Amino acid sequence: MFLSIDLGTSEIKALLMDSGGNIVGTTGYPLAVSRPHSGWSEQSPEDWWQGTLHAIDQLRESCPAALAVVRGLGLSGQMHGAVLLDRADRVLRPAILWNDTRSHDQCRELESRAPSLHRIAGNLAMPGFTAPKILWVAEHEPDHFKRIATVLLPKDYLRLRLTGDKISDLSDASGTLWLDVANRIWSEELLMATGLSSKHMPSLIEGSEPSGYLREELAKRWGLSHPAVVAGGGGDNAASAVGMGAVSAGSGFVSLGTSGVVFVVNDRFRPNPQSAVHAFCHALPHRWHQMSVMLSAASCLSWVVALSGAQSETTLLAEVSALGESARRRAPIFLPYLSGERTPHNDPAARGVFFGLTYDTDRAALGYAVLEGVAFGLADGWAALGTTASTVSSLSLAGGGARSNDWAQLIATILHTPIHTHLDGQAGAALGAARLAQIACGAAESDVCKKPKTAATFDPQPQAHVWLEERRQRFRSLYEATRPLFKREALNRPT
Numbered sequence: 001m002f003l004s005i006d007l008g009t010s011e012i013k014a015l016l017m018d019s020g021g022n023i024v025g026t027t028g029y030p031l032a033v034s035r036p037h038s039g040w041s042e043q044s045p046e047d048w049w050q051g052t053l054h055a056i057d058q059l060r061e062s063c064p065a066a067l068a069v070v071r072g073l074g075l076s077g078q079m080h081g082a083v084l085l086d087r088a089d090r091v092l093r094p095a096i097l098w099n100d101t102r103s104h105d106q107c108r109e110l111e112s113r114a115p116s117l118h119r120i121a122g123n124l125a126m127p128g129f130t131a132p133k134i135l136w137v138a139e140h141e142p143d144h145f146k147r148i149a150t151v152l153l154p155k156d157y158l159r160l161r162l163t164g165d166k167i168s169d170l171s172d173a174s175g176t177l178w179l180d181v182a183n184r185i186w187s188e189e190l191l192m193a194t195g196l197s198s199k200h201m202p203s204l205i206e207g208s209e210p211s212g213y214l215r216e217e218l219a220k221r222w223g224l225s226h227p228a229v230v231a232g233g234g235g236d237n238a239a240s241a242v243g244m245g246a247v248s249a250g251s252g253f254v255s256l257g258t259s260g261v262v263f264v265v266n267d268r269f270r271p272n273p274q275s276a277v278h279a280f281c282h283a284l285p286h287r288w289h290q291m292s293v294m295l296s297a298a299s300c301l302s303w304v305v306a307l308s309g310a311q312s313e314t315t316l317l318a319e320v321s322a323l324g325e326s327a328r329r330r331a332p333i334f335l336p337y338l339s340g341e342r343t344p345h346n347d348p349a350a351r352g353v354f355f356g357l358t359y360d361t362d363r364a365a366l367g368y369a370v371l372e373g374v375a376f377g378l379a380d381g382w383a384a385l386g387t388t389a390s391t392v393s394s395l396s397l398a399g400g401g402a403r404s405n406d407w408a409q410l411i412a413t414i415l416h417t418p419i420h421t422h423l424d425g426q427a428g429a430a431l432g433a434a435r436l437a438q439i440a441c442g443a444a445e446s447d448v449c450k451k452p453k454t455a456a457t458f459d460p461q462p463q464a465h466v467w468l469e470e471r472r473q474r475f476r477s478l479y480e481a482t483r484p485l486f487k488r489e490a491l492n493r494p495t
Helices: 045-062 064-068 104-113 117-121 130-140 142-146 154-163 170-176 188-192 216-221 236-244 298-308 313-321 325-330 363-384 405-415 428-440 462-492
Strands: 002-007 011-017 023-030 072-077 083-085 150-152 167-169 203-205 210-213 229-231 252-256 260-266 278-281 288-294 333-335 353-355 395-398 419-422 454-458
Touching (some): 002 045, 002 428, 011 045, 023 045, 045 064, 045 154, 072 154, 072 428, 083 154, 104 130, 117 188, 130 142, 130 170, 150 154, 154 229, 167 170, 167 210, 170 236, 170 278, 229 428, 236 252, 236 395, 252 405, 260 363, 288 363, 298 313, 298 363, 313 363, 313 405, 325 363, 333 363, 333 462, 353 462, 363 405, 363 462, 395 405, 405 454, 405 462
Parallel strands (some): 002 072, 072 229, 167 203
Antiparallel strands (some): 011 023, 083 150, 210 229, 260 288, 278 288, 419 454
């Protein structure tokens, strides 16, 4: 058996997988996000640890025999978060998360201090990345900055608690803006630009390599009968790619989780920072990937459910499904920028908009507008991938949003690309982390990293593509018209 822990923004997930790749058991533990000021997003690393203990304790209750024969453990998690530790490995402050936008000014400072940033890191400086967060801490919390002995990413803090080792994998490290992504090593030049050095960083390994062993006291707590290898693991999207079988050049997937991602695998480093496209190392050796990222995706659906008073997401999706083409074409246009946006706009000031509301607008129309607006945002990211996108013949769909057939069909039609959903598609990063653990224990990548069984295929609908493209152009025009207003509002927004 192989165990994985996936540290998401809203939940810790634990998953058990057998050697044939079958999911034997899953558990989860909810997490809350603290937003003490506008644009801030923080969590307590101790909450992550307690959630991990709870989730695996639950697995021991439900699957004790399977857990007992675990040989490997894999980790995946939300990227970019800054966990600051002192010399005694004590957490100095709450972790600043990937969707925190406070360090916008520090991004400009970082690009000024490190003129080679785009070439070395392959990415623009954005508030979501780790390095600008450290500059913000240095400026606003100098006492904390002076005490920093180690900076860890979220899943690697869990590794420290699980094994006692300070190690990260290359896919997750790519999202810090401190990695020389082409050469897969820390860049002293980029670290120096934030007042740090490689001494503050964990060691680096590939995601499919062993990083250490589970602590003996934890193995005893969970009833493991053998020492468990802990794999390098991966950032959530790279781990999801492993879970979806997107491991060779030209393969890719769309993720509809809290954020929205279009992910394409490359056999070489292909940076494209001008379009706000991310270029990272994959969680497997000798591969990289490009990725467009929108900050709010399936979370927009949860938001409109609460806003509209719908009983549940399932209820609202059923109402949306009942809408005919005429009602969909009359629905408002929705900008899904509830917490700013990355690809292609790199605009932390952007905000959500419903445009075209009338007395006839009902809850179903709002729900449809949200599904469509997120799909349009994904299409903007798809276009930003440019020639990379042209090499992809189809995409898999992962994440919680993959439960909606209407959403899958919209994305297929708007991207003009076939979309496949999979039986284990919602397992995503947790399944990928378990697969990385299996490889770290000696299994062959070719035997492990297969695509999950297809649940359904959604082909583009040419007739619908015509009117959806007209609405997409209105979507894009709406953002361009409101962009200066967003910036003006951001300057006047109270903290």
